[in-house]
Amino acid sequence: ETGVTQSPTHLIKTRGQQVTLRCSSQSGHNTVSWYQQALGQGPQFIFQYYREEENGRGNFPPRFSGLQFPNYSSELNVNALELDDSALYLCASSLSGTGTYEQYFGPGTRLTVT
Amino acid sequence: AQSVSQHNHHVILSEAASLELGCNYSYGGTVNLFWYVQYPGQHLQLLLKYFSGDPLVKGIKGFEAEFIKSKFSFNLRKPSVQWSDTAEYFCAVLPGGSYIPTFGRGTSLIVHP
Numbered sequence: 001e002t003g004v005t006q007s008p009t010h011l012i013k014t015r016g017q018q019v020t021l022r023c024s025s026q027s028g029h030n031t032v033s034w035y036q037q038a039l040g041q042g043p044q045f046i047f048q049y050y051r052e053e054e055n056g057r058g059n060f061p062p063r064f065s066g067l068q069f070p071n072y073s074s075e076l077n078v079n080a081l082e083l084d085d086s087a088l089y090l091c092a093s094s095l096s097g098t099g100t101y102e103q104y105f106g107p108g109t110r111l112t113v114t
Numbered sequence: 115a116q117s118v119s120q121h122n123h124h125v126i127l128s129e130a131a132s133l134e135l136g137c138n139y140s141y142g143g144t145v146n147l148f149w150y151v152q153y154p155g156q157h158l159q160l161l162l163k164y165f166s167g168d169p170l171v172k173g174i175k176g177f178e179a180e181f182i183k184s185k186f187s188f189n190l191r192k193p194s195v196q197w198s199d200t201a202e203y204f205c206a207v208l209p210g211g212s213y214i215p216t217f218g219r220g221t222s223l224i225v226h227p
Contacts, residue, residue, distance in 0.1 A: 048213050056214050057214075104157075104159075105158040107157055
């Protein structure tokens, strides 16, 4: 059983640029959620994808967008980067329909915007 | 919007001391409650969860938590901590029927040997 993986590990971008972060779900999982974790804070829910559709979104602007692929891997795209977007981005996968809501987190991607 | 408060941001204990980390949430309906732990250099992982039934739930590594509905609380406890319990602990609330969880800001626990 492979765990959740994310790439890249670290990334440095300039304000105004665009970034794509990637996530591979744990084997057998069909749902992916993305979180932003600022320094000293808890994870903040960005959105969730199930069957390639977004089915829940937190309080993030539209420049945060995502995709889920048929193999359940996922991307998080952020356009027009701002300094406040600097954070650890976490991906979590789960199996919907079991009622357990148990999420398995990846190691995260550390994004720095300068 | 719901919120989750973890009042203890930093806790320092000696081994064998008892632990209680507070978690309070603001949401009046049905909730699912979680405690996650992040050991140094590791992924965030589930420690325990409450959905319904017995309000005292037991998790891994000797941790337990009690859901007190009247106090909107879900405090985490362990009778005797070990050095290996040094980690960041996060409480999370998922309202019934929602896909959007809310996490607390976390409590950093340091256990001295």
